[in-house]
Amino acid sequence: DFEGKRTASTLRGFDKPLLNGYRMLARLGNELVASRVEASETPVSAIAARDGDGNLAVVVAHFRNNHPDNLGPDAPIAIELDTGWADGTSATLRHWRVDENHSNAYTVFRALGAPDEPSEEQIAQIKERMGLEVLEEPRLLRVEGPVRLEFTLPCNAVSLIELTAQEDGPEE
Numbered sequence: 706d707f708e709g710k711r712t713a714s715t716l717r718g719f720d721k722p723l724l725n726g727y728r729m730l731a732r733l734g735n736e737l738v739a740s741r742v743e744a745s746e747t748p749v750s751a752i753a754a755r756d757g758d759g760n761l762a763v764v765v766a767h768f769r770n771n772h773p774d775n776l777g778p779d780a781p782i783a784i785e786l787d788t789g790w791a792d793g794t795s796a797t798l799r800h801w802r803v804d805e806n807h808s809n810a811y812t813v814f815r816a817l818g819a820p821d822e823p824s825e826e827q828i829a830q831i832k833e834r835m836g837l838e839v840l841e842e843p844r845l846l847r848v849e850g851p852v853r854l855e856f857t858l859p860c861n862a863v864s865l866i867e868l869t870a871q872e873d874g875p876e877e
Contacts, residue, residue, distance in 0.1 A: 720835035725808040729865040747780040761868040767858040777860030794848040795871040802840040804862035810834045
């Protein structure tokens with residue numbers, strides 16, 4: 706099912722992890738926003754954008770072509786985002802991840818022994834992991850200048866961080 710062929714889904718309709726990468730990119734808005742990633746000598750890239758409602762999203766990728774097994778070192782990430790929001794704005798932060806353990810139906814397929822003819826139960830297990838999965842529960846934060854986030858990104862992984870300003874405006 707998951708062999709090559711450069712497709713986004715398999716013969717049985719399982720979404721490949723690549724499709725979740727596209728889903729992340731689709732959540733970016735159309736207005737690019739200044740962002741800066743600090744990563745010590747690791748192949749990390751990021752793109753941040755705002756949508757028409759002022760929501761902000763950033764996709765951060767850590768890709769090591771020489772580690773197709775995903776066993777390369779993690780990348781410590783420090784990213785700074787200019788939200789453009791007034792100091793004191795409350796925002797919800799959501800963090801999504803595609804890696805070996807999140808949003809990855811292929812990992813489940815491999816763990817099941819890469820069956821040629823998966824059972825109905827196996828198909829359900831694989832499909833359960835096809836969509837985007839959160840890395841952490843959504844949390845509230847208070848914006849005071851640029852938002853600085855720090856986290857670790859595994860080898861050959863992608864994170865999507867979404868910031869949504871709360872409609873009630875700045876806190877008193």
